Amino acid sequence: MPDQTPAEAVSRPRDAALGSGIGRVLLLVYGVFALSASARALVQISTHxxxxxxxxxxxxxxxxxxxxxxxxxxxxxxxxxxxxxxxCTIELIGVLVIGTLSIVDSVAFPDDTVWSRFGSGYGYIPLVLPFIGLWWIWRRA
Incomplete structure (x- = not known):
């Protein structure tokens, strides 16, 4: 890349490392959840x-x-x-709080959210994902 300083050239591969291995899978999973949770909410809010x-x-x-x-x-x-x-921190707090509340006070949650029962409707991936995301971020820092 033209006009790149030596510091940028050295630091860029570190950031780009997300694009391989577990970083690529993590980005893909977050992208899928961004799309699915947003689409779910849009349908739920617009229909009932x-x-x-x-x-x-x-x-x-x-x-x-x-x-x-x-x-x-x-x-x-x-x-x-x-x-x-x-x-990822908000996600972790959200899945723990909403997961707990959806079990303790099921009347307040007549229908599931992405984080209900700790993401049981999504194979508990919403519970595990923020831990992996936070680990990845701290590892790369």
């Missing part, structure tokens, strides 16, 4: 919002968190890592 507004809004929040994590991981660099770190 009155049935479970809290659950459907939480699915939309989950979709936004997955989008932000995907963008942060794909972007790389200090700002991208910060965005991914914040997103």
């Amino acid at each position: 919002f009155g049935e479970a507004p809290l659950a459907y809004l939480l699915s939309a929040v989950a979709g936004l968190v997955y989008i932000a994590a995907t963008v942060g991981l794909a972007r790389g660099g200090p700002r991208g890592r910060l965005l991914a770190l914040v997103s």
Whole structure:
């Protein structure tokens, strides 16, 4: 790349390393979850919002968190890592809190969110994913 300083040339391969191995799989999974959670929320909100507004809004929040994590991981660099770190942290807190509440107070969740019952509807991937994402971010920092 023209106009690249030696420091950029050295640091760029480190950021680009996300594009191989586990980093590539992580980015793919976050991208799939960004798409699926957002699409799910859009359908739920537009077709039967009155049935479970809290659950459907939480699915939309989950979709936004997955989008932000995907963008942060794909972007790389200090700002991208910060965005991914914040997103994965929010995701972890969300899946633990919503997962617990959906079990303890099932009346408040008449329909599932992405994070209900710790992501059981998605094979518990929403529970495991933020741990892997945070591990990856800290490993790459």
